[in-house]
Amino acid sequence: MARQSQQLELVERPTKGIVPGKTFRQRTVAAPTAADLRDGQLLLECLYVSFDPAMRGWLDDRRSYLPPVQIGEVMRAMTICRVLASRSAKARPGDIVTTATMGIREVGIMPEAQVERPTLPALPGVRVTDLLGVFGMTALTAFFGMTRIGQPQPGETVVVSAAAGATGSVAAQIAKIRGARVVATAGSDEKCRWLREELGMDVALNYKDPDFKEKFKAATPKFIDVYFDNVGGEQLDLALGRANMFARFVMCGAISQYNAGTQSGPSRNFNTIISQRIKMQGFIVFDYAKDYRSALTQIAQWLGEGKLKRKETILKGGIAASEEAFRQLFQGGNMGKLMVEVKNPDETARL
Amino acid sequence: MARQSQQLELVERPTKGIVPGKTFRQRTVAAPTAADLRDGQLLLECLYVSFDPAMRGWLDDRRSYLPPVQIGEVMRAMTICRVLASRSAKARPGDIVTTATMGIREVGIMPEAQVERPTLPALPGVRVTDLLGVFGMTALTAFFGMTRIGQPQPGETVVVSAAAGATGSVAAQIAKIRGARVVATAGSDEKCRWLREELGMDVALNYKDPDFKEKFKAATPKFIDVYFDNVGGEQLDLALGRANMFARFVMCGAISQYNAGTQSGPSRNFNTIISQRIKMQGFIVFDYAKDYRSALTQIAQWLGEGKLKRKETILKGGIAASEEAFRQLFQGGNMGKLMVEVKNPDETARL
Numbered sequence: 001m002a003r004q005s006q007q008l009e010l011v012e013r014p015t016k017g018i019v020p021g022k023t024f025r026q027r028t029v030a031a032p033t034a035a036d037l038r039d040g041q042l043l044l045e046c047l048y049v050s051f052d053p054a055m056r057g058w059l060d061d062r063r064s065y066l067p068p069v070q071i072g073e074v075m076r077a078m079t080i081c082r083v084l085a086s087r088s089a090k091a092r093p094g095d096i097v098t099t100a101t102m103g104i105r106e107v108g109i110m111p112e113a114q115v116e117r118p119t120l121p122a123l124p125g126v127r128v129t130d131l132l133g134v135f136g137m138t139a140l141t142a143f144f145g146m147t148r149i150g151q152p153q154p155g156e157t158v159v160v161s162a163a164a165g166a167t168g169s170v171a172a173q174i175a176k177i178r179g180a181r182v183v184a185t186a187g188s189d190e191k192c193r194w195l196r197e198e199l200g201m202d203v204a205l206n207y208k209d210p211d212f213k214e215k216f217k218a219a220t221p222k223f224i225d226v227y228f229d230n231v232g233g234e235q236l237d238l239a240l241g242r243a244n245m246f247a248r249f250v251m252c253g254a255i256s257q258y259n260a261g262t263q264s265g266p267s268r269n270f271n272t273i274i275s276q277r278i279k280m281q282g283f284i285v286f287d288y289a290k291d292y293r294s295a296l297t298q299i300a301q302w303l304g305e306g307k308l309k310r311k312e313t314i315l316k317g318g319i320a321a322s323e324e325a326f327r328q329l330f331q332g333g334n335m336g337k338l339m340v341e342v343k344n345p346d347e348t349a350r351l
Numbered sequence: 352m353a354r355q356s357q358q359l360e361l362v363e364r365p366t367k368g369i370v371p372g373k374t375f376r377q378r379t380v381a382a383p384t385a386a387d388l389r390d391g392q393l394l395l396e397c398l399y400v401s402f403d404p405a406m407r408g409w410l411d412d413r414r415s416y417l418p419p420v421q422i423g424e425v426m427r428a429m430t431i432c433r434v435l436a437s438r439s440a441k442a443r444p445g446d447i448v449t450t451a452t453m454g455i456r457e458v459g460i461m462p463e464a465q466v467e468r469p470t471l472p473a474l475p476g477v478r479v480t481d482l483l484g485v486f487g488m489t490a491l492t493a494f495f496g497m498t499r500i501g502q503p504q505p506g507e508t509v510v511v512s513a514a515a516g517a518t519g520s521v522a523a524q525i526a527k528i529r530g531a532r533v534v535a536t537a538g539s540d541e542k543c544r545w546l547r548e549e550l551g552m553d554v555a556l557n558y559k560d561p562d563f564k565e566k567f568k569a570a571t572p573k574f575i576d577v578y579f580d581n582v583g584g585e586q587l588d589l590a591l592g593r594a595n596m597f598a599r600f601v602m603c604g605a606i607s608q609y610n611a612g613t614q615s616g617p618s619r620n621f622n623t624i625i626s627q628r629i630k631m632q633g634f635i636v637f638d639y640a641k642d643y644r645s646a647l648t649q650i651a652q653w654l655g656e657g658k659l660k661r662k663e664t665i666l667k668g669g670i671a672a673s674e675e676a677f678r679q680l681f682q683g684g685n686m687g688k689l690m691v692e693v694k695n696p697d698e699t700a701r702l
Contacts, residue, residue: 057622064626065596065626065628232621237616245416251624251625253625254621254622257621257622264621265588265616265617265621265622266616267615267616270605270608270615271408271583271608271616272633273602273633274603274605274633274634275416275633275635276633277416277633277634277635277638278633279630279632279633280624280632281624281628281630281631282625282626282628282630283625283628284625284626284628287628
């Protein structure tokens with residue numbers, strides 16, 4: 001019998017959060033085969049799917065840095081795949097590759113231009129999932145946002161929101177490496193404990209704590225020099241109120257707003273941007289593509305020296321686990337990098 | 352009889368707009384005399400008081416770039432004064448000086464460190480009021496905001512809000528000089544006519560026009576590369592929605608918010624800052640003090656070449672005209688630089 005392939009398709013654009021069973025549908029199709037390949041194409045099977053807050057934005061039909069996913073299309077995601085068959089010089093059968101465009105499906109055919117054949121550093125303990133994790137887009141996002149826009153100086157105060165997430169946890173650690181005093185915020189006491197005890201954050205605050213505002217103020221006695229924003233909304237407003245002169249606000253994400261239906265920006269303290277001469281800058285990791293390689297070299301060095309620690313939350317269950325992954329992502333369930341394992345790579349997977 | 356001096360004192364902090372007869376009181380005091388001078392001090396009489404949107408911010412008891420004016424203190428303002436007596440080498444009796452700290456009063460004693468002895472370029476038509484106008488702080492604010500943060504390139508689209516104001520009118524003209532296509536917004540058809548016909552703006556839009564949003568969109572078909580913001584609020588949100596990739600938002604002022612009681616920032620389109628990689632940067636002109644001289648040289652050159660035009664709204668009536676000046680300022684009554692003439696300088700005033 002011909003192989004089948006599960007895929008997740010967009011059915012209806014959500015007005016607020018992704019609705020289980022309504023926003024997407026899982027569909028079974030006949031898997032393409034090696035016989036379907038043309039020159040320059042690869043047949044891939046998915047091993048891991050990356051789940052990132054940015055995916056919510058891809059569902060809205062508005063001008064953005066990528067075109068929206070269309071109704072009926074397979075949902076876009078970063079994935080790690082294994083090559084099943086190849087008519088490209090880029091990779092051979094058995095090779096591990098990554099792609100940003102195959103989306104959430106088990107088996108697919110991709111043009112070689114949309115497939116990356118990554119190299120991983122020769123460090124003990126390096127594993128396939130690091131391609132989405134510590135050597136993936138979220139880590140690169142943290143790297144460029146913190147080093148190019150935030151530019152923390154030794155002794156400065158850096159605040160990172162959603163600091164237990166894939167991007168935040170790397171951003172916060174880079175600020176520590178650069179000698180800053182780092183205040184991390186997250187959504188549970190368990191996350192805060194991890195941030196303090198494992199990642200060595202100077203302060204970690206649970207934003208659900210009823211005394212969060214007072215604690216936030218107390219934790220920033222010399223005000224904030226760099227705010228790495230992953231959440232937007234109320235925390236951003238609070239950070240503006242505590243901004244130091246010439247503070248840099250790294251605008252990376254606004255997860256608190258993605259499912260709100262109506263967007264809202266900072267309000268009460270917005271004009272601090274003028275009085276404290278704040279630079280607030282948005283960015284997308286793709287803008288730094290030419291510097292990925294040198295960034296990954298630096299990240300590998302920190303990882304090897306034990307200065308940078310990684311954490312992953314991997315859900316099992318294949319494509320069907322996607323709904324649970326979205327739920328965790330937007331309800332703050334995961335710690336570190338969140339992904340779904342579609343197929344466990346065998347031992348001989350060539351990295 | 353000893354000379355008397357009128358002064359405007361802060362009585363009660365406004366929660367929203369300045370309330371005539373309530374926020375300030377005018378009081379008559381005995382004017383200081385030459386006999387009161389110590390070494391390094393000057394006795395000054397005020398000729399012109401500058402009225403600027405920033406003054407509203409100085410009334411709020413919150414952390415800002417200058418300490419708030421205290422209850423009972425003379426209201427702070429930029430002023431042009433004449434030296435009545437001097438125990439300083441900085442200026443002689445009869446000289447024209449400026450000061451940011453004497454405030455709204457007829458006669459006062461100032462330490463030499465807080466007095467500037469300006470030099471004006473030898474251009475035909477240069478007048479005393481230019482020290483607050485085209486060679487004053489608002490023009491310098493426009494200069495540094497537009498050239499250092501906005502950095503418009505030839506052919507780019509620049510939008511300036513409150514473009515008929517003291518800062519906006521200079522900012523908009525500098526963008527034209529730099530070769531940009533400039534869309535100006537203002538609060539009356541008369542202002543828009545002036546912006547188009549006298550200042551040569553490509554488009555001028557009245558934000559009170561019921562079709563303003565549609566016209567704003569139509570006026571920015573290639574989106575916005577530089578937004579010079581003097582008003583905040585709804586127009587800022589609209590501009591975010593029309594921002595081009597890598598747009599620069601020069602955060603200069605937010606006059607629409609100053610009297611609102613509750614501050615509000617941009618809302619619906621705030622996350623465009625990420626998707627379009629916007630740089631939003633606040634600034635205060637004082638930060639560029641070391642470059643004032645070269646900026647003024649450039650402004651003088653443009654003025655001499657006829658590339659830069661200035662406009663002033665001068666109210667007569669002395670200190671008592673302050674209430675009317677505040678009213679015009681926050682209700683959009685004035686065009687160009689707004690000031691109150693406290694005393695007309697005689698013909699022999701040494702520039």
